[in-house]
Amino acid sequence: MASAGQVFVSYSGRSRPDKDFAVRLLTRLKALGVDVWVYEERGSEVPVGAEINDYCRKQIRQADVFVAVVSESSLESPATRLEVAYALAVFGPGRIFQISTTLQDSTCWPEPYQALAPYKRADASAGRVIDLERCIEDLCARVEAEYSPPIDGAPRLPLVHRLTQEMRQAKPTDKTYEVGGFRHLQQIAMDAASAYGEGRLEHVCSALDALEFELGRTYAGQSFYYPKLIKGVMRLELSGRRAEYLDQARELFEELLHDSNLTDKIDENLYAALAVAAIKRGAFAEAIGHYRQAERVVHARGQVDPDIIHNLVVAGLAHEGSVDVDFEALLDEAASCGVTSDPTLSERLQALRAVVCAKRGNLEAARSHLSIVGHGSSVCADVLFRAAQELTTSLPLNVDRDASHHVEQMFMLALAHSTNETKTTILISLAGLHYSLGRYGEALAELSSVEQTPINHPRLAVEMSWCLGQMGMQDQAEQVLRSAASLPIPDSALLSPSSLKDFFYYRGFAAWLLGEVVQSQRDFLDSRYPHHRDYPLVARRHLPQMSSGRVGTLLKRSLRFLG
Known part of the structure; x- marks a missing residue:
């Protein structure tokens, strides 16, 4: 990527x-x-004998934008105080960006920070990642750098x-x-x-409706393309819940x-999207x-659009249809299209061929396809893992031992190609498979092998x-639940919204299983999960076996109270 300002x-x-x-x-x-x-990274550029403050002032003058990170440390730092004072003297409002990480009110800041x-462009003191990203996007526009969202x-x-x-x-x-009009419109888009990121797709559609209304009011007589296109894509994602959303998406397109x-x-x-x-x-x-x-x-324009979700289309061809479809021909067609900048395209297509074979019960052919790619391919692990999850819900695993063994082998194939980042998710799902089959010891071993983090x-x-x-080890069950329910909240600035949502949901679940209803209700609300994922609906699946011991008693009491 070429360097910007x-x-x-x-x-x-x-x-x-x-x-x-x-x-x-x-x-x-x-x-x-x-x-x-x-200065910390490029202080070595200061010529021998030159005065450091003078050289820093020169760099400030040459910069397109001055970014002041106002933290507890910077408020006490003489060096950053000098930098801020000089920038305020030489730059106008459009070239100064202030990002605050301190909890102190700005009226309490010392000069020149007041x-x-x-x-102010972003408040990162409470982990508002979306504010920071909006600030970074504005900054990129100011220095003519191409912005793209982070991949986390x-x-x-x-x-x-x-x-x-x-x-x-x-x-x-x-x-x-x-x-200020664009800032208001951008806020609506960022809220969407x-x-x-929190999985509230209906809210996304409502925000996009509000954005279309504001655009029509602010830019009368002008047509906008992306609000409707994104709304149609949201309808596609929602079509798994209600069939009519698919028709609505097609009408929009x-x-x-x-x-x-x-x-x-x-x-x-x-x-x-079509x-x-x-x-x-x-x-x-x-x-x-x-x-x-x-x-x-794409070819007519002469460039590849990084927003096109090529793999969604290709993976859909292999995952959505029946085993009678000629997937090999479809994958050959997809490979010839080449509408992607994805450097892992060949690996992904090879993994999809393996999925097709595995779904047909031919695991040897699947392994043969994967041997071309080799181990450690996160792309293969992702594709195989999704296929294994789909088979878990579509096959009668409790009554068909061959089917359960087949899906288990699919998970093992995914594990063999997993990286450290994907291994944890696959292991948890494999443990879920073994739990559903009554193999509680294996499920516990797999969960125990996952490296625990806050x-x-x-x-x-x-x-x-x-x-x-299920194994009758009630004291140990209560012990692990208490360790989870008492965990402090991690630094939200380090977490993605989905990770923070999961943390609150499961910490609240642990508290709920212990009978600590007040904490569980607070954590559940903080998780922002839809109501249908409430704890009683999940817990009832485990109650018939977890009926003894203190945890079982508390579980039944909580179900009576909440469910």
Whole structure:
């Protein structure tokens, strides 16, 4: 990626949390191609005999943007105080970004920091990752760097970056609304993105409806492409809950396709979405047709759109249909399209061929396909793991020993190709399979082999308590639950929204199983899980066997109280 404009970052890393935050911010900016200047990393550039403060002032003058990280450490640092004072003297408002990590109110900050209060772009003191990302996106626009959202395992709202770009390029018809108007619209878009990360898809659609209304009011007579396209993609994701959402998504896509005002905006993402909709209806030939049209659009423009979810289309071809479909031919067609910048495309297609063979019961052929890729491919692990999970829900494993053995082997294939990042998730799912088959000792061993962290500890504790309860080890079950229920909240700035949601959900579950209803209700609300994932609905599946001992008694009492 070509380097963009220079950014001078002023921070102090005297305390470990302040240092860690600054390192994450700098790493993020560098990954986006921003030329970052900080004394701690580039102090060696100061010429021999030169005065350090004079050289830093020179770098500030040469920078396109000055970023002040206001932390507890920086408020006490003479060096950063000098940098801030100089930047305030030479830069206008558009070139100063203030990011606060301190809990102190700005009215209590010493000078010159109080003068930074009007330049606030993000408050990271409470782990507001979405605020920080919005600040980084604005900063990239200021120095003409291409922004892309971070990849941290959390689900990202598809095409949200394209949406903000489209809004940024539009010209408001109401001039009095221009000041601060884009910030308001961007806030709605980011709220939609935040809701998506938390799994609240209906809320995403509501936010997009509100955004369309505001866009129509602010940019009267102008047509917008991405709000409707993203809303259609959300309908596709929701179609698993209600069938009518699929029809609504198709109607939105067709409306976009035939809107003469949007002809010059239609891109390959619309055709990819149409392909996914066709896959969900089982119309594989139609899906390939849409996919090829996406390829033509990309080639005509001469560049690859990183937003197109190529693997979603290809994986859908192998996963959604019946075993009678000629998947090999479909995968050959998909391979010839090449509408992707994904460097792992060949590995993913090979893994999908293995999935096709495995779903047909031919594990030897599956291993043969995977041998071409080799071990340690996270792509293969991801594809195989998804297939194993699907088979777990679609086959009668409790009554068909061959089927259960087959799915178990699928999980083992996924484990063989897993990395440290994916191994934990696969092991927990494999333990769930063994638990459902009554093999509690194996399930407990697999859960015990997972490295515990403050983030995954509550979930592991709850899962292990089920196994211990079924094995009659009630005291041990209570012990692991208490260790989870008493965990402090991890630093939310280090967590993705989905990880923090899981932490609260399972810590609350551990408290609920111990009869600590007040804490469990508070944690459940903080987790923001949908109501249908409430604890009694899950716990009832384990009650017939977990009926003895203190935990079993508390479980039955909680079910009577809440359920």
